[in-house]
Amino acid sequence: MANMTSGRIWPEKLHAFCVTAMVKAGMREADARITADVLVTTDTWGTFTHGTKHLRAYLRKVAAGGIDPQAVPQVIAEGPAWATVDGVKAMAMVPSVMAMNLAIRKAKACGIGYAGVRHSTHFGAAGYYASMAVEHDMIGLAMSNVDTNMTAPGARGSVIGNNPFAYAAPAGAAYPVMLDVALSAVAAGKIYAAQALGKAIPGNWLVDDEGLPTTDISNYPRVGSLLPMAGHKGYGLAVMVEVLAAVLTGAAVTGHVRPWAGPTIGEMTDEGHAFIAIDVAQMMPVAEFKARMDSMIREIHAAPKAKGVDRIYLPGEMEWERRADALANGIALPADVLASLQGLAEDAGLDPQALF
Amino acid sequence: MANMTSGRIWPEKLHAFCVTAMVKAGMREADARITADVLVTTDTWGTFTHGTKHLRAYLRKVAAGGIDPQAVPQVIAEGPAWATVDGVKAMAMVPSVMAMNLAIRKAKACGIGYAGVRHSTHFGAAGYYASMAVEHDMIGLAMSNVDTNMTAPGARGSVIGNNPFAYAAPAGAAYPVMLDVALSAVAAGKIYAAQALGKAIPGNWLVDDEGLPTTDISNYPRVGSLLPMAGHKGYGLAVMVEVLAAVLTGAAVTGHVRPWAGPTIGEMTDEGHAFIAIDVAQMMPVAEFKARMDSMIREIHAAPKAKGVDRIYLPGEMEWERRADALANGIALPADVLASLQGLAEDAGLDPQALF
Numbered sequence: 001m002a003n004m005t006s007g008r009i010w011p012e013k014l015h016a017f018c019v020t021a022m023v024k025a026g027m028r029e030a031d032a033r034i035t036a037d038v039l040v041t042t043d044t045w046g047t048f049t050h051g052t053k054h055l056r057a058y059l060r061k062v063a064a065g066g067i068d069p070q071a072v073p074q075v076i077a078e079g080p081a082w083a084t085v086d087g088v089k090a091m092a093m094v095p096s097v098m099a100m101n102l103a104i105r106k107a108k109a110c111g112i113g114y115a116g117v118r119h120s121t122h123f124g125a126a127g128y129y130a131s132m133a134v135e136h137d138m139i140g141l142a143m144s145n146v147d148t149n150m151t152a153p154g155a156r157g158s159v160i161g162n163n164p165f166a167y168a169a170p171a172g173a174a175y176p177v178m179l180d181v182a183l184s185a186v187a188a189g190k191i192y193a194a195q196a197l198g199k200a201i202p203g204n205w206l207v208d209d210e211g212l213p214t215t216d217i218s219n220y221p222r223v224g225s226l227l228p229m230a231g232h233k234g235y236g237l238a239v240m241v242e243v244l245a246a247v248l249t250g251a252a253v254t255g256h257v258r259p260w261a262g263p264t265i266g267e268m269t270d271e272g273h274a275f276i277a278i279d280v281a282q283m284m285p286v287a288e289f290k291a292r293m294d295s296m297i298r299e300i301h302a303a304p305k306a307k308g309v310d311r312i313y314l315p316g317e318m319e320w321e322r323r324a325d326a327l328a329n330g331i332a333l334p335a336d337v338l339a340s341l342q343g344l345a346e347d348a349g350l351d352p353q354a355l356f
Numbered sequence: 357m358a359n360m361t362s363g364r365i366w367p368e369k370l371h372a373f374c375v376t377a378m379v380k381a382g383m384r385e386a387d388a389r390i391t392a393d394v395l396v397t398t399d400t401w402g403t404f405t406h407g408t409k410h411l412r413a414y415l416r417k418v419a420a421g422g423i424d425p426q427a428v429p430q431v432i433a434e435g436p437a438w439a440t441v442d443g444v445k446a447m448a449m450v451p452s453v454m455a456m457n458l459a460i461r462k463a464k465a466c467g468i469g470y471a472g473v474r475h476s477t478h479f480g481a482a483g484y485y486a487s488m489a490v491e492h493d494m495i496g497l498a499m500s501n502v503d504t505n506m507t508a509p510g511a512r513g514s515v516i517g518n519n520p521f522a523y524a525a526p527a528g529a530a531y532p533v534m535l536d537v538a539l540s541a542v543a544a545g546k547i548y549a550a551q552a553l554g555k556a557i558p559g560n561w562l563v564d565d566e567g568l569p570t571t572d573i574s575n576y577p578r579v580g581s582l583l584p585m586a587g588h589k590g591y592g593l594a595v596m597v598e599v600l601a602a603v604l605t606g607a608a609v610t611g612h613v614r615p616w617a618g619p620t621i622g623e624m625t626d627e628g629h630a631f632i633a634i635d636v637a638q639m640m641p642v643a644e645f646k647a648r649m650d651s652m653i654r655e656i657h658a659a660p661k662a663k664g665v666d667r668i669y670l671p672g673e674m675e676w677e678r679r680a681d682a683l684a685n686g687i688a689l690p691a692d693v694l695a696s697l698q699g700l701a702e703d704a705g706l707d708p709q710a711l712f
Contacts, residue, residue: 077639080465081467081469082466082468082634112469113468151662152656154667154668155662157659179589179595212663229585233586237535239533240525240535242652243649247525247652248639249639255655278438282435283433283438283472283604283605299611303508303511303515304513306563306568307566309511314595
């Protein structure tokens with residue numbers, strides 16, 4: 001049994017703890033549950049950088065006025081296969097789940113559906129929303145712009161965000177395929193980790209204040225900007241996300257997006273999101289699609305391995321395996337997440353022992 | 357005036373030459389015109405690796421029976437916002453243009469449209485199809501699987517194609533934004549070029565026959581497999597393209613796709629494609645969207661430049677500038693393209709002087 005001794009925490013206890021904290025911060029219980037679903041699922045995948053670790057900061061943003069805990073997101077326009085949602089400064093998971101559900105409903109009616117969100121904030125892990133489609137035997141895409149933290153070829157500083165992009169697709173016997181990536185070479189978190197550990201970084205992660213590649217992380221993020229993954233390719237894909245998630249939805253674009261923490265904690269970030277769902281059943285019998293997915297997955301698994309390698313993973317496979325373990329044995333939360341939850345308990349006047 | 361002396365060739369003359377060659381090879385003139393539109397536009401962008409240079413090989417594939425010049429692609433299933441096209445072994449540009457037009461029509465009706473293609477072959481530059489949407493004030497996406505030429509983290513050889521992915525979005529005063537990339541670190545063509553010039557390659561382009569990074573290109577492509585761009589991120593995106601373009605359309609998947617040239621020249625490759633169009637006008641007044649695009653583009657242009665850099669380009673900007681020059685002054689076709697067209701003239705019994 002997972003407990004303090006084993007260092008593992010049951011997802012249901014973590015979920016209940018988060019819901020309690022959010023309700024104390026003024027959120028309706030239904031919205032708190034939606035938000036906890038996103039954050040705890042993300043932790044079960046082992047994506048701890050985007051899970052419950054952030055809840056403390058989200059609720060500080062609520063306290064500062066940058067998130068309205070009582071806001072009710074609105075569908076402000078829609079058509080047969082699309083919708084635009086105004087997040088009206090709500091906790092971002094609420095309009096995001098609403099929009100992905102709309103995209104799914106539109107796809108059920110038309111084959112494919114798009115839903116955009118404006119006036120939102122940091123929405124957590126994009127993969128959560130993409131994977132919602134899988135439960136309906138659909139293919140899902142999810143993406144968001146973020147405040148500028150990434151350079152472009154030829155630029156000196158940040159000109160765009162390292163906009164997250166995710167997709168998920170159902171399989172049969174195999175786990176769903178799922179990818180959730182930032183479009184920079186690495187996420188900023190990896191640079192903070194290197195700072196904390198006093199480690200060196202490779203030369204293709206960061207540019208300095210002259211726009212030249214650097215391994216000097218001593219003044220990051222005050223000095224330095226993330227490099228796009230794969231150079232102009234990652235930059236170009238980040239612009240695509242900016243177009244679909246922000247230009248088209250009416251959200252803030254590039255330099256107009258406010259960082260969600262720090263000095264602008266009291267302001268809405270006005271990030272935008274985009275969600276797409278594709279209903280497999282209309283194009284191909286679902287069983288046939290899943291058999292075709294399984295066949296592709298089997299063949300990739302069976303391919304000859306590189307020297308010293310035992311397994312080839314499909315995108316998302318590690319996450320689903322971690323989730324199966326977390327549901328069976330509890331989540332092995334890292335120390336930084338536990339510390340943040342401890343801090344949240346202090347902020348909210350909750351008993352951290354409720355987690356165990 | 358462009359002529360032999362200047363080394364430049366007028367797009368219309370190149371187009372007419374290509375149409376004549378295709379009609380002689382048995383294609384209907386309308387289909388030949390569609391195909392020439394794709395190839396010549398690609399050359400005007402300066403994307404010479406995917407333009408008219410390939411026509412000679414395409415027509416050799418026609419002669420070998422791997423492409424049916426008289427095939428009439430069919431819409432085999434459709435719904436309000438989607439369609440599936442059977443390419444029935446036609447020249448791939450014909451079902452691809454048909455499918456993108458279907459996606460655009462579906463988007464006009466529903467807001468977003470998806471069209472997939474099965475039983476197709478090498479479709480040239482994905483960016484052409486994406487940019488078709490821009491003429492309708494839509495955002496376009498286009499992608500294809502290809503035969504396996506790329507490894508995955510942990511694999512020894514090729515497990516998936518470096519599947520091309522493209523998008524395009526309209527702007528106002530500025531050029532449309534457009535990106536067309538292969539999902540490997542570099543295209544195979546760059547390795548062939550290094551071989552031809554006796555140049556070294558960086559360590560992140562290729563793995564050897566043990567699946568380890570190598571700079572030995574002496575036996576490529578017999579030995580060696582392309583590395584995905586950005587490691588697991590490029591691999592994961594290639595799997596997404598495989599799902600949308602092949603698993604979902606009924607096309608051949610990964611190892612079942614046949615190379616379009618070489619020993620399998622006489623067989624259909626059975627590649628699949630996917631096209632998505634999003635109709636801006638339904639979500640936002642087109643003028644407002646374009647103004648928002650122009651504003652983003654202006655701000656990126658105006659960002660501080662890296663040391664030694666004069667300009668920051670938007671994705672596709674170089675291509676549109678090259679096209680403007682090509683339309684005004686003729687296309688400066690490189691020697692390898694001219695040689696291929698010369699060879700095509702010989703194969704087809706045409707006068708190469710017709711180009712000038």
